[in-house]
Amino acid sequence: MDFIKDLDGGFSVIENLKVSGAREGKYGVSIIVSPNSTASAVFTSNKVVAAPVKYTKNALKKGIISAVFVNSGNANCFTGEKGIKDCETLVELVSKDLDIPKDEIAISSTGVIGREMPIDIISKVAYESISKLGNNAENSLAAAKAIMTTDTFPKECAVEVTLTNGETVKIAGITKGSGMIAPNMGTMLSFIVTDAEIPSDEINKALKKAADISFNMIVVDGDESTNDTCLMMANGSSGVNVVEDGKLDPNFQEGLNYLCIDLAKKMARDGEGATKFIEANVCGAKDLEDARLAAKSIISSSLFKSAVFGGDPNWGRIVSAIGYSGCDLNPDIVTIAIASDLDEVDLVKDGEILAFENTPNLERAEKIMQSKNVIVNIDMHLGDGEATAWGCDLTYDYVKINAEYTT
Amino acid sequence: MDFIKDLDGGFSVIENLKVSGAREGKYGVSIIVSPNSTASAVFTSNKVVAAPVKYTKNALKKGIISAVFVNSGNANCFTGEKGIKDCETLVELVSKDLDIPKDEIAISSTGVIGREMPIDIISKVAYESISKLGNNAENSLAAAKAIMTTDTFPKECAVEVTLTNGETVKIAGITKGSGMIAPNMGTMLSFIVTDAEIPSDEINKALKKAADISFNMIVVDGDESTNDTCLMMANGSSGVNVVEDGKLDPNFQEGLNYLCIDLAKKMARDGEGATKFIEANVCGAKDLEDARLAAKSIISSSLFKSAVFGGDPNWGRIVSAIGYSGCDLNPDIVTIAIASDLDEVDLVKDGEILAFENTPNLERAEKIMQSKNVIVNIDMHLGDGEATAWGCDLTYDYVKINAEYTT
Numbered sequence: 001m002d003f004i005k006d007l008d009g010g011f012s013v014i015e016n017l018k019v020s021g022a023r024e025g026k027y028g029v030s031i032i033v034s035p036n037s038t039a040s041a042v043f044t045s046n047k048v049v050a051a052p053v054k055y056t057k058n059a060l061k062k063g064i065i066s067a068v069f070v071n072s073g074n075a076n077c078f079t080g081e082k083g084i085k086d087c088e089t090l091v092e093l094v095s096k097d098l099d100i101p102k103d104e105i106a107i108s109s110t111g112v113i114g115r116e117m118p119i120d121i122i123s124k125v126a127y128e129s130i131s132k133l134g135n136n137a138e139n140s141l142a143a144a145k146a147i148m149t150t151d152t153f154p155k156e157c158a159v160e161v162t163l164t165n166g167e168t169v170k171i172a173g174i175t176k177g178s179g180m181i182a183p184n185m186g187t188m189l190s191f192i193v194t195d196a197e198i199p200s201d202e203i204n205k206a207l208k209k210a211a212d213i214s215f216n217m218i219v220v221d222g223d224e225s226t227n228d229t230c231l232m233m234a235n236g237s238s239g240v241n242v243v244e245d246g247k248l249d250p251n252f253q254e255g256l257n258y259l260c261i262d263l264a265k266k267m268a269r270d271g272e273g274a275t276k277f278i279e280a281n282v283c284g285a286k287d288l289e290d291a292r293l294a295a296k297s298i299i300s301s302s303l304f305k306s307a308v309f310g311g312d313p314n315w316g317r318i319v320s321a322i323g324y325s326g327c328d329l330n331p332d333i334v335t336i337a338i339a340s341d342l343d344e345v346d347l348v349k350d351g352e353i354l355a356f357e358n359t360p361n362l363e364r365a366e367k368i369m370q371s372k373n374v375i376v377n378i379d380m381h382l383g384d385g386e387a388t389a390w391g392c393d394l395t396y397d398y399v400k401i402n403a404e405y406t407t
Numbered sequence: 408m409d410f411i412k413d414l415d416g417g418f419s420v421i422e423n424l425k426v427s428g429a430r431e432g433k434y435g436v437s438i439i440v441s442p443n444s445t446a447s448a449v450f451t452s453n454k455v456v457a458a459p460v461k462y463t464k465n466a467l468k469k470g471i472i473s474a475v476f477v478n479s480g481n482a483n484c485f486t487g488e489k490g491i492k493d494c495e496t497l498v499e500l501v502s503k504d505l506d507i508p509k510d511e512i513a514i515s516s517t518g519v520i521g522r523e524m525p526i527d528i529i530s531k532v533a534y535e536s537i538s539k540l541g542n543n544a545e546n547s548l549a550a551a552k553a554i555m556t557t558d559t560f561p562k563e564c565a566v567e568v569t570l571t572n573g574e575t576v577k578i579a580g581i582t583k584g585s586g587m588i589a590p591n592m593g594t595m596l597s598f599i600v601t602d603a604e605i606p607s608d609e610i611n612k613a614l615k616k617a618a619d620i621s622f623n624m625i626v627v628d629g630d631e632s633t634n635d636t637c638l639m640m641a642n643g644s645s646g647v648n649v650v651e652d653g654k655l656d657p658n659f660q661e662g663l664n665y666l667c668i669d670l671a672k673k674m675a676r677d678g679e680g681a682t683k684f685i686e687a688n689v690c691g692a693k694d695l696e697d698a699r700l701a702a703k704s705i706i707s708s709s710l711f712k713s714a715v716f717g718g719d720p721n722w723g724r725i726v727s728a729i730g731y732s733g734c735d736l737n738p739d740i741v742t743i744a745i746a747s748d749l750d751e752v753d754l755v756k757d758g759e760i761l762a763f764e765n766t767p768n769l770e771r772a773e774k775i776m777q778s779k780n781v782i783v784n785i786d787m788h789l790g791d792g793e794a795t796a797w798g799c800d801l802t803y804d805y806v807k808i809n810a811e812y813t814t
Contacts (some may be wrong), residue, residue: 047729047730047735047738048727077723078723078755113723113724114722115764226727302709302805302809303809306806306808307809312810315521320453320520323455324454332487351487353521394809395806401713402709402713403714403718
């Protein structure tokens with residue numbers, strides 16, 4: 001898609017935006033200041049919802065956000081009335097220090113559940129973060145780093161999108177964690193800012209569409225967090241309106257999809273303990289829903305994830321995972337291939353097994369399974385449904401990280 | 408329940424029953440001969456179904472089974488027409504050698520998917536097994552051993568049930584693997600024989616009820632096999648009919664439930680790589696379905712399973728797992744306790760956290776988490792729904808076993 005151009009510098013590509021990040025031990029604070037932005041967000045569907053999620057849902061009712069406060073180290077979840085009060089305290093701190101109306105500030109947290117927020121230390125880190133606010137690549141990176149928990153690398157993306165009328169807008173985002181539908185302990189948090197003009201209800205629609213094919217299609221361990229948040233702001237600094245006659249420019253949607261998929265893949269790649277990245281492409285499913293079920297079931301199978309870790313081209317586990325996903329499947333006509341960046345080989349073609357012991361196909365498959373990126377391509381030959389899901393292998397280190405994570 | 412008495416000896420407690428087991432390398436064959444038994448079974452709901460499952464579903468239409476052939480080492484799944492032919496070949500072998508009508512023979516397999524059955528070696532082991540048929544405790548144990556794959560111990564149970572009218576009947580069973588709804592690679596297979604008289608449609612109803620609160624409530628890794636089978640036969644050798652006026656004796660149902668729960672717990676305890684056994688008891692749920700969802704979600708959470716392995720009383724992961732299970736939950740009134748065989752401690756009581764850092768409750772909780780049996784007790788205070796699920800911790804060895812399992 002030549003109307004989407006990758007940019008360096010994360011949030012720094014957006015005008016009229018300041019960001020910062022600071023950290024002390026396990027507690028980090030990122031601040032994003034984007035004055036008078038239209039905004040919307042998608043949140044966890046877990047019935048146990050952290051205080052900042054409740055707070056921010058309410059703050060978003062007005063549709064205008066000027067600043068976002070994010071902390072790592074404590075999820076402020078299962079903390080009752082005190083949790084909401086702590087949100088108010090931190091929002092007030094930002095409001096006073098930056099002279100921004102309280103009701104235009106969103107708040108987001110990630111970390112341990114069921115512990116009161118250590119307000120003193122988080123306030124201290126917050127002041128430090130605010131003092132560093134700026135609009136350059138280092139600041140964006142610092143913000144991406146301050147929200148990390150068990151993440152091993154910061155995750156940013158920025159793009160320039162050429163609209164159908166030839167004008168350009170930019171979108172930038174940072175993320176942490178490992179998945180909206182099925183994130184690991186660390187919670188998935190994503191913050192996206194565009195310089196386009198776009199009403200908050202259109203942001204909501206566009207963000208839901210993008211999240212559905214990106215954050216909602218990655219799985220690390222099937223656990224869904226209490227704090228998951230993906231918040232998007234549009235500050236209009238480009239002066240370009242991307243909604244004309246009530247219709248969102250399709251190139252803008254594509255650009256947002258691209259950005260969200262990029263961020264989601266980075267999360268899957270950084271799944272706790274991961275050594276390999278897995279992509280499952282399903283086509284020929286009965287319909288879209290079936291394709292999504294099949295792709296996510298492959299990515300979620302502990303058995304297949306362990307096989308990828310071990311480098312075992314165990315297509316029996318792939319077909320079994322599709323079989324219990326709930327989608328329609330005719331094993332007699334399915335095609336299963338695996339691929340790396342260098343090679344692709346059919347394991348099963350139109351229901352016929354091609355990768356028996358001592359066959360060239362199995363030998364090639366074994367080599368493919370050694371690569372860092374393992375791609376599974378399924379054609380179910382039943383209809384037009386297509387979907388892609390991303391994940392990672394299940395490793396000793398996943399168990400280690402989660403066995404040792406302190407309550 | 409004093410009308411249920413544990414018995415030693417497995418299948419040997421049932422009259423008019425012969426069993427045997429033999430093994431050569433990874434290939435094992437168990438034979439169960441129970442002439443002219445009424446029979447029924449429950450099977451995997453995976454859409455990819457192994458040849459022996461298709462074969463046995465058909466064989467059961469008549470409702471009479473006299474012998475069961477079971478092999479380990481090859482699942483005979485994804486093997487097309489050849490797979491069904493191999494079932495016929497093995498059934499014919501049993502039929503000729505034991506003079507049993509072909510249409511009264513069931514067949515069941517567990518092992519690798521997508522490889523043709525090595526008929527020569529399996530036939531050889533089958534003949535050896537048949538030559539050993541007998542009715543004693545050693546034979547029952549040999550049968551339980553021959554169906555093992557990654558299991559670390561054989562699983563048997565036998566009970567005597569005193570009916571409401573004072574008469575007694577016996578039920579015995581063997582099992583392998585780790586779960587009907589969510590089994591590990593090894594597939595769950597269970598074979599149960601009773602000396603009661605009971606029509607096949609009543610067996611079907613009773614078996615479904617028992618499976619629902621036993622095999623369907625254990626989870627090892629969430630993967631569901633293509634071969635799962637639980638088959639029950641009634642040979643009537645006690646001369647006692649357990650159905651009167653179209654009603655199954657409730658004590659018989661309780662006895663069958665007891666036996667199935669015992670076998671299911673043994674499977675959960677023997678989950679691949681498991682070092683600890685987990686029991687999740689949920690009460691006070693809105694309804695039965697909600698209680699089942701919550702209990703199974705706790706048992707299935709990779710995060711909580713890793714925490715159990717590490718001995719971390721991470722109740723945040725318990726509450727999060729309930730929160731995304733889909734059941735109704737009010738975090739403000741929930742009670743969460745954990746227990747070992749020696750102690751029980753509240754972590755959260757009526758929504759209030761009692762296990763903060765450096766509290767006596769947390770210290771006791773940490774000790775409890777070191778025990779071999781970790782019990783989670785949840786009261787949701789919303790209704791009458793109650794359910795129990797069983798599972799095991801997620802360990803380095805789970806990953807090791809499944810990373811190294813050969814395709």
